[in-house]
Amino acid sequence: MTEKTTKEEKKSVYETLSKIDVKQYLKKKMGLDYLSWATAWGLVKSHYPDAQKKITEFDEYIPTKEGWKGTGRKVDYRLTPFGCEVEVTVIIDGQESSSNLYVMDNKNHAVNYKSLNMGAINKAQQRCLVKALANAGLGLDVYAGEDLPSDETETAKKTPTKSAAAQPTQPSKKQKPTKQELMSYPVTFNGTKTNMGILLKHYNNGLSAAVKFADSLQGDEKFVFDSLKAMN
Incomplete structure (x- = not known):
């Protein structure tokens, strides 16, 4: 070989x-x-x-x-x-x-x-x-919140379904979301689907995994977390 x-x-x-x-x-x-x-x-x-x-x-x-x-x-x-x-x-x-x-x-x-x-x-x-x-x-x-193997996942990302398109949009900078909306914003932390409210709780409690994960957030997830953190 x-x-x-x-x-x-x-x-x-x-x-x-x-x-x-x-x-x-x-x-x-x-x-x-x-x-x-x-x-x-x-x-x-x-x-x-x-x-x-x-x-x-x-x-x-x-x-x-x-x-x-x-x-x-x-x-x-x-x-x-x-x-x-x-x-x-x-x-x-x-x-x-x-x-x-x-x-x-x-x-x-x-x-x-x-x-x-x-x-x-x-x-x-x-x-x-x-x-x-x-x-x-x-x-x-x-x-990552999906139940498809890699090849199928890429196809699913490129071809959104009608049901996905019909779902309400998640909180964004333009929507001026409420605190409740920010807290319920979905996120996958430590392999588990949860929400920003729970993540922030672990973050405030000093859980190292939560702190590291929060520091790695980008885009809308970072905006939601930072906005929620500022409200507490």
């Missing part, structure tokens, strides 16, 4: 995974589509048997009366005063894809460190694995 061939195979990982139609494997929870970690990992392993996954370990800090103190141990989650987050990396054909996710309750709200348990942390790690696989190409369109 030549060096050129090897490079071409490595570049094809995203293309290979993004063409897998995961619609038939999707399940519903609270009205949202999701792909189970076992199914996602099984699909990847069927194409890349040598694929690996690893959960990031962090220095452990725990709250005490004197403040947060290091224990000298390593744990597979990061505990903070605002909640807890995990990070998972997948290695597929020599390429790494990572994602982080905050530990949440059954309503997708960040769990306070006082309410944490290992079950919630383990579920967050499994969800984070699916997000990391999405970054590598598997089902990424689902996490």
